[in-house]
Amino acid sequence: MSDHSPTFIDAKRKRWTNWHENFSNSIDQLLDIWNCEPEHSTIANYNGTSRGIQALAGRAIAENKTLRALGGGWSLSPIATASGILLNTRPLNYRFKLKHDHMHASFKGKVDDLAFVQCGMSVADINKYLRGRGKSLRSCGASNGQTIVGALSTGTHGSALDEGAINDQVVAMHIITGPDSSVWLERASRPVTKDSLAAALGAELKRDDDLFNAAVVSFGNFGIIHSVVLEETDLFYLQAYRVKRPLDEGMWKAIDQLDFSNINLPKGPGRRPFYFQTVINPFDTDGGVFTTVMYKDDLKDPSCAPLESGGKIVEGDGAAEIISVITDMVSEVTSDVTRLLVNSFYPEYQGRCGTLSEVFTDTTTRGRVLSAAMGVPLGQARKAVEICLREVKRFEAPVVLATRYARQTQATLGFTKFGPQTCILEVDGPQSRRVKSLYNRIWKALDKAGIDYTFHWGKINNLNATNVRRHYGEENVKAWIKARREILPTREQRAIFSNGFIDELNMSD
Numbered sequence: 208m209s210d211h212s213p214t215f216i217d218a219k220r221k222r223w224t225n226w227h228e229n230f231s232n233s234i235d236q237l238l239d240i241w242n243c244e245p246e247h248s249t250i251a252n253y254n255g256t257s258r259g260i261q262a263l264a265g266r267a268i269a270e271n272k273t274l275r276a277l278g279g280g281w282s283l284s285p286i287a288t289a290s291g292i293l294l295n296t297r298p299l300n301y302r303f304k305l306k307h308d309h310m311h312a313s314f315k316g317k318v319d320d321l322a323f324v325q326c327g328m329s330v331a332d333i334n335k336y337l338r339g340r341g342k343s344l345r346s347c348g349a350s351n352g353q354t355i356v357g358a359l360s361t362g363t364h365g366s367a368l369d370e371g372a373i374n375d376q377v378v379a380m381h382i383i384t385g386p387d388s389s390v391w392l393e394r395a396s397r398p399v400t401k402d403s404l405a406a407a408l409g410a411e412l413k414r415d416d417d418l419f420n421a422a423v424v425s426f427g428n429f430g431i432i433h434s435v436v437l438e439e440t441d442l443f444y445l446q447a448y449r450v451k452r453p454l455d456e457g458m459w460k461a462i463d464q465l466d467f468s469n470i471n472l473p474k475g476p477g478r479r480p481f482y483f484q485t486v487i488n489p490f491d492t493d494g495g496v497f498t499t500v501m502y503k504d505d506l507k508d509p510s511c512a513p514l515e516s517g518g519k520i521v522e523g524d525g526a527a528e529i530i531s532v533i534t535d536m537v538s539e540v541t542s543d544v545t546r547l548l549v550n551s552f553y554p555e556y557q558g559r560c561g562t563l564s565e566v567f568t569d570t571t572t573r574g575r576v577l578s579a580a581m582g583v584p585l586g587q588a589r590k591a592v593e594i595c596l597r598e599v600k601r602f603e604a605p606v607v608l609a610t611r612y613a614r615q616t617q618a619t620l621g622f623t624k625f626g627p628q629t630c631i632l633e634v635d636g637p638q639s640r641r642v643k644s645l646y647n648r649i650w651k652a653l654d655k656a657g658i659d660y661t662f663h664w665g666k667i668n669n670l671n672a673t674n675v676r677r678h679y680g681e682e683n684v685k686a687w688i689k690a691r692r693e694i695l696p697t698r699e700q701r702a703i704f705s706n707g708f709i710d711e712l713n714m715s716d
């Protein structure tokens with residue numbers, strides 16, 4: 208194909224349903240987009256795909272329809288969809304190695320740590336690709352079937368204590384913004400590539416911290432992010448343990464403050480693990496807390512047992528994965544079923560070894576699951592967990608709680624906004640009115656107790672125009688809207704890249 212045009216395949220669907228089937232809506236069209244030569248990552252083909260997406264933006268404007276990029280469709284909130292054209296970006300999997308020639312004179316990082324990847328590559332595939340280069344993502348979520356841009360657009364995180372969410376690993380972005388425009392965005396405080404790279408991609412170069420920090424968590428509303436440059440690290444190994452520990456004062460200090468001085472973890476008290484996650488069964492707190500800890504090594508420890516594969520629950524899994532497996536098995540999930548099954552599906556294990564991609568795989572749990580995750584500052588985490596436990600027990604809703612942690616994000620509307628670390632408190636259960644009612648009770652109780660919290664953009668939340676400003680800060684919301692107007696300067700551009708969700712938040716124009 209001489210003009211390197213992508214192929215669009217009409218899925219001929221008028222409805223779209225998300226991965227966990229907790230909502231569906233009518234759409235005008237669902238299009239899969241394929242690079243001209245899917246197996247050949249060339250700049251000419253990449254530019255052909257950019258032009259194809261730009262033409263689609265032109266069509267959306269002409270027909271007065273929305274145009275929304277779809278990642279893996281894993282989000283449980285309605286951010287991934289809109290009523291117009293949905294563009295399935297998953298087939299877009301080009302990857303490029305940047306060379307010294309591409310780098311800005313002031314870039315002080317290691318060129319080998321950079322990966323220039325197209326938006327549709329899954330997090331799991333990026334991890335495999337990096338592994339082949341002796342590199343690794345710094346941190347990632349539990350299951351990794353999301354696309355890289357779908358994941359970072361909502362602030363997807365793992366539980367590595369001193370690493371940020373996936374969006375914090377991004378150092379440059381290429382965004383298609385309209386029928387004849389695109390932007391190559393970097394931070395002014397940290398230029399990465401030479402101006403000539405943006406020019407070769409036909410993009411306008413913008414170096415601006417405020418624009419970058421707003422766009423990097425923008426849940427589909429800044430245009431179609433065609434590619435990102437990730438800054439990663441050398442391959443490392445994790446020694447992973449899952450042990451049950453009592454919910455005593457030592458454990459509460461770990462949960463609340465990441466203070467490990469009074470908790471007996473596998474490598475001794477006081478040693479700060481690389482990764483720390485708790486899973487709490489509210490109906491069996493006397494039985495202890497499932498504590499997953501991982502220690503980081505540059506080399507594989509010869510004494511480590513290899514990871515076993517094929518289990519339904521793998522080493523890095525958390526509460527949502529447990530509930531997914533349970534909902535796949537039984538027709539009604541009650542608090543009794545949860546109590547019984549969590550223990551059998553979530554076994555303890557000792558010292559398993561693997562790279563990040565071996566520990567956190569691309570498991571494809573489906574199940575009729577609901578998941579809500581709130582970002583809470585350290586120092587308020589214990590109170591927030593206690594409130595959740597109280598509400599769950601009062602209401603007898605069959606959920607599992609988890610706490611995970613991420614370093615504070617730089618993203619304007621990143622939900623891991625609290626420093627130095629944000630505790631992410633997750634409440635996961637089967638799809639039911641009971642669990643939804645529980646969420647409302649929990650949010651009311653957290654508000655009443657004056658807990659400062661945010662919501663994961665890709666999970667169940669109760670955001671509206673008023674409380675989005677309360678949870679994320681009036682100034683941050685204003686800064687995000689201002690940045691969006693700069694990236695998408697015309698009303699027509701902003702209209703195609705919006706949806707009902709941000710209309711309701713009063714953030715779409």
Ligand SMILES: Cc1cc2nc3c(=O)[nH]c(=O)nc-3n(C[C@H](O)[C@H](O)[C@H](O)COP(=O)(O)OP(=O)(O)OC[C@H]3O[C@@H](n4cnc5c(N)ncnc54)[C@H](O)[C@@H]3O)c2cc1C
Nearest residue numbers: 278279280281282348349353354357363364426427432665
């Ligand atoms: C089984 C499961 C496990 C999960 N585990 C975790 C976890 O461990 N940690 C965590 O934080 N979250 C987790 N989540 C939540 C999930 O990571 C987020 O909802 C994530 O955003 C989903 O990514 P996706 O690729 O499916 O994107 P989608 O849900 O399809 O889209 C997410 C957003 O990204 C936008 N988008 C996608 N591609 C583009 C593009 N090219 N340009 C512009 N915008 C784009 C969409 O419009 C949408 O607004 C999990 C969810 C599930 C179902």
